[in-house]
Amino acid sequence: MSSSSRFAEYALGHSELEMRRLILQAAALRPMTERLLRAAGLAPGMRVLDLGCGPGDVSLLAAELVGRSGAVLGVDRSEEALVTARARAKEMGLAQIRLLHAAADEAVDTVMADKRFDAVIGRFVLCYLPDPIDTLRRAVARLAPGGILAFHEVDFLDEFRSRPLVPLWQQAGQWLLESFRPTIAHPDIAGRLVEAFETAGLPMSGLFCECPVGGGTASPLYAWLAERVRSVLPLLLQSGAATCEEVGIDSLEVRLQQAVVAMSSQVAAPAQVCAWARKSCGEDSRLAR
Numbered sequence: 329m330s331s332s333s334r335f336a337e338y339a340l341g342h343s344e345l346e347m348r349r350l351i352l353q354a355a356a357l358r359p360m361t362e363r364l365l366r367a368a369g370l371a372p373g374m375r376v377l378d379l380g381c382g383p384g385d386v387s388l389l390a391a392e393l394v395g396r397s398g399a400v401l402g403v404d405r406s407e408e409a410l411v412t413a414r415a416r417a418k419e420m421g422l423a424q425i426r427l428l429h430a431a432a433d434e435a436v437d438t439v440m441a442d443k444r445f446d447a448v449i450g451r452f453v454l455c456y457l458p459d460p461i462d463t464l465r466r467a468v469a470r471l472a473p474g475g476i477l478a479f480h481e482v483d484f485l486d487e488f489r490s491r492p493l494v495p496l497w498q499q500a501g502q503w504l505l506e507s508f509r510p511t512i513a514h515p516d517i518a519g520r521l522v523e524a525f526e527t528a529g530l531p532m533s534g535l536f537c538e539c540p541v542g543g544g545t546a547s548p549l550y551a552w553l554a555e556r557v558r559s560v561l562p563l564l565l566q567s568g569a570a571t572c573e574e575v576g577i578d579s580l581e582v583r584l585q586q587a588v589v590a591m592s593s594q595v596a597a598p599a600q601v602c603a604w605a606r607k608s609c610g611e612d613s614r615l616a617r
């Protein structure tokens with residue numbers, strides 16, 4: 329599949345810069361996603377499908393967990409993202425990873441029909457799917473007995489908080505969320521994973537929630553938020569919610585740091601929810617189709 333014209337675009341694109349941002353963000357998120365995959369029961373020898381793998385961080389992590397006796401198939405609708413993911417898998421010598429250019433639905437319908445999969449996983453992807461519950465339902469139906477669903481999503485209806493209040497932190501968070509939200513099909517999915525899993529036919533086994541928190545001079549959150557605002561800047565300016573001068577993108581990181589430190593504030597970013605479910609071992613996936 330080479331043409332990307334039939335896939336809707338990821339609002340932030342797949343430029344080299346955006347791939348670098350996703351990889352940097354992924355390093356900070358890895359402990360949480362790893363906790364999810366371990367709690368869900370990802371283990372050596374399993375065959376895993378990673379939906380919306382982007383530049384590959386979740387696929388790389390899953391490949392470490394399933395080892396050489398397992399296999400991971402990462403799928404993404406962006407060929408540019410897959411080029412980065414392939415190069416990283418090769419550099420890390422992870423021969424158990426394959427990467428496929430496909431929409432998530434299409435992968436669930438085609439590759440899962442052909443091969444046994446023990447887990448379907450993803451991070452920051454259900455929110456983009458046209459009908460995430462339907463995709464989950466079809467994935468559940470095709471999962472092997474004892475198979476796992478595990479997803480990590482951010483709650484776009486949450487907010488950026490600061491105590492004591494730092495107006496610039498709240499404002500920058502609002503710029504980010506208000507620019508990004510309209511581009512996301514299901515901004516509330518992180519808060520509805522119990523409902524989504526249940527409706528898809530596999531009741532939740534467990535879930536947890538964390539939000540990035542920071543404060544003091546050394547927190548990486550100032551750079552992270554400033555970079556995210558930079559990535560949505562064209563959308564933000566286009567919406568008319570702020571002017572270039574108000575945002576002051578080149579000094580935003582330093583101004584955030586100074587404002588938070590001056591108030592001895594503790595700041596937080598929106599909640600991220602990790603949820604997993606396991607199909608019963610006796611359930612024959614062919615019957616569920």
Ligand SMILES: C[S@@+](CC[C@H](N)C(=O)[O-])C[C@H]1O[C@@H](n2cnc3c(N)ncnc32)[C@H](O)[C@@H]1O
Nearest residue numbers: 338380381382404405406409431432451452456
């Ligand atoms: C925010 S990125 C997350 C990437 C990766 N999972 C991670 O956590 O680093 C979302 C990714 O989902 C992909 N995506 C969105 N909708 C998709 C769909 N319907 N089918 C396949 N990939 C999709 C985008 O191309 C993008 O690479």
